[in-house]
Amino acid sequence: MSGIVETAREQLARALREAVAAAGRRGALPVVEPPDFVVEVPREKEHGDFATNLAMLLARPARTAPRKIAGALCDNINLTGLPVQRVEIAGPGFINFYLQPDWVLAALPEIEAAGDDYGRVDQGRGSRVQVEFVSANPTGLLHMGNARGAALGDSIAAILDFAGYHVSREYYINDAGNQIENFGLSLEARYFQLFGRAGEVPEQGYHGEDIVDTVRGFIRRHGERYLHTGPDERRRALVEYALAEKLTAIKTALAAFGVRYDVWFSEQSLHDSGAIRDTLRQLEERGYVYSSEGALWFKAREFGVEKDEVLVRASGIPTYYAADIAYHRDKFRRGFGRVINIWGADHHGHVPRMKAAVAALGYDPDALEIIIMQLVRLYRGGEIVRMSKRSGQFVTLEELVEEVGRDAARYFFVMRSADSHLDFDLDLARAQSNDNPVYYVQYAHARICSIFRQLAARGMTVPEAGKVDLSRLKEEAELALARKLADFPGEIDAAARDLAPHRLARYVHELAGLLHSFYNAYRVITDDAALTEARLVLVGATRTVLANGLRLLGLSAPEQM
Structure with a gap:
């Protein structure tokens, strides 16, 4: 589904290409091939409904001033059948197209017909893409960084799916390596302590109270049995129990946040299956590893990375990093043409190393896209919140959802670009007022539902768009609202292209603002039956688009507030 905006854009682009050829035939311009140019929606409304940079791009090959080229194009363009009211040349040679004010009303029947599917585009053409996000160590609770990653990753996956991609959501379980070794030592120390024995959590271990609660659960199940076994068996039993508990808690917290995964991938499986060994062998065969000081190294510098990296320590x-390379090789071997990772800011330096490894394995490094997500700061009462009241540690995802609700949390996490630091105002997120952006958007949807309840109370129903005289919609507020609705497929296309759910968050907020402005200025149900029908179609389409946008962001569309 392209929508009327994209259709108009394509028609204007075709007319412009034909105008170049016509101007060449008539000698108004040299005969040249049109370069790649854009027909775009200008940021400023005064610059028209669409604008193009074609004349400026033609200046060099045509050896003619851009404004003169623009004039020749305007003289030779055939706009028959297009809703163009006037064309103007602006600035250094932009051509601005002003369409008839009511051209946007054609979107309303489209929205009614498509319903939940309105806004779908076919950017992906069914290609397979994997989005891996959160992937926190299963050794503790999810914090604010994990929460932001969950909202971003899930929204990006939803938008890509709506844009025609075949999407798989994946969580990488870090259940191997040093962190698990330290986890076992930490659990063992707490196990001893709870039996009154000496035990010290290592400096690099896990010191949270949640670990103590986990070990208490282990003791309820096994008692003092593992006091009398060897350390390897004791730690293995503790880790197995704790990982299962922590992973269940992570899955529960994410499900409550509206996030579900298609694949939970275990790092340990890479060790057990021999995938790491096989990947190292492939890198060696391709000539990208060498031995030094007893360790095995990757020739990362050959790919522009600052230094070579250790793949296997001298200990064997x-x-x-080696596991991560094997994991990414596995992703591409599963047939994903595009692999998207969402990482925290502390992983910034890992990006070139990972792309280098992908290239060394023979895959396109550009097929690996990594979104670096900046930090979140929580505020309450104007002060930074550093600690959880409950645990004395960081505020968890579960505590955040408990305090502000899932919808507010998800919206706040995606309303800024991932590469921007996010200040999360807990008081604002809880506020039942128009100052709270998620309340503002959801209230717009609820307002429309209220109108329809009034309609039903009068024994009336929303008419079909095709049976209504939509030309009765003449007010600027009505046409601005219709135009915003028509822009929705283009917003989906751009949000998918840029992996930018904040664009969609901004869009639904702006759409809500236009609805509120219209609602405050005009009655929907009036004494004029034809006008009432047209306005009901307009607000019905608005309800559909708001609901679609909110759904892609993982938010509900309440009918009452």
């Missing part, structure tokens, strides 16, 4: 134990 593979590094986390």
Whole structure:
């Protein structure tokens, strides 16, 4: 589904290409091939409904001033059948197209017909894409960074799916390596302590109270049995129990946040299956590893990385980097043409290393897209919140959802670009007022539902768009609302292209603002039956688009507030 905006854009682009040829035939311009140019919606309304840079791009091959080229194009363009009211040349040679005010009303029947599918585009053409996000160590609770990653990843996956991609959501379980070793030592220390024995959590271990609660659960199941076994068996039993508990808690917290995965991938499986060993062998065959000081190294510098990286330590134990390379090889071997990772800011330096490894394995490094997500700061009462009241540690995802609700949390996490630091105002997120952006958007949807309840109370129903005289919609507020609705497929296309759910968050907020402005200025149900029908179609289409946008962001569309 392209929508009327994209259709108009394509028609204007075709007319412009034909105008170049016509101007060449008539000697108004040299005969040249049109370069790649854009027909875009200008940021400023005064610059028209569409604008093109074609004349400026033609200046060099045509050896003619851009404004003169623009004039020749305007003289030779055939706009028959297009809703163009006037054409103007602006600035250094932009051509601005002003369409008839009511051209946007054609979107309303489209929205009614498509319903939940309105806004779908076919950018992906069914190609397979994987989105991996959160992937927190299963050794503790999810924090604010994980929460932001969950909202971003899930929304990006939903938008890509709506844009025609075949999407798989994946969580990488870091259940191997040093962190698990330290986890076992930490659990063992708490196990001893709870029996009154000496035990010290290592400096690099896990010191949270949640670990103590986990070990208490282990003791309820096994008692003091593992006091009398060897350390390897004891730690293995503790880790197995704790990982299962923590992973269940992570899955529960994410499900409550509206996030579900298609695949939970275990890092340990890479060790057990021999995938790491096989990947290292492939890198060696391709000439990208060497031995030095007893360790195995990857020739990362050959790919522009600052220094080479250790793959296998002198002890014979593979590094986390080696496992990560094997994991990414596995992704591409599963047939994903595009692999998207969402990482925290502390992983910034890992990006070139990972792309280098992908290239060394013979895959396109550009097929690996990594979104670096900046930090979140929580505020309450104007002060930074550093600690959880409950645990004395960081505020968890579960505590955040409990305090502000899932919808507010998800919207706040995606309303800024991932590469922007996010200040999360807990008081604002809880506020039942128009100052709270998610309340503002959801209230717009609820307002429309209220109108329809009034309609039903009068024994009336929303008419079909095709049976209504939509030309009765003449007010600027009505046409602005219709135009915004028509823009929705283009917003989906751009949000998918840029992996930018904040664009969609901004769009639904702006759409809500236009609805509120219209609602405050005009009655929908009036004494004029034809006008009432047209306005009911307009607000019905608005309800559909708001609901579609909110759904893609993982938010509900309430009918009452």
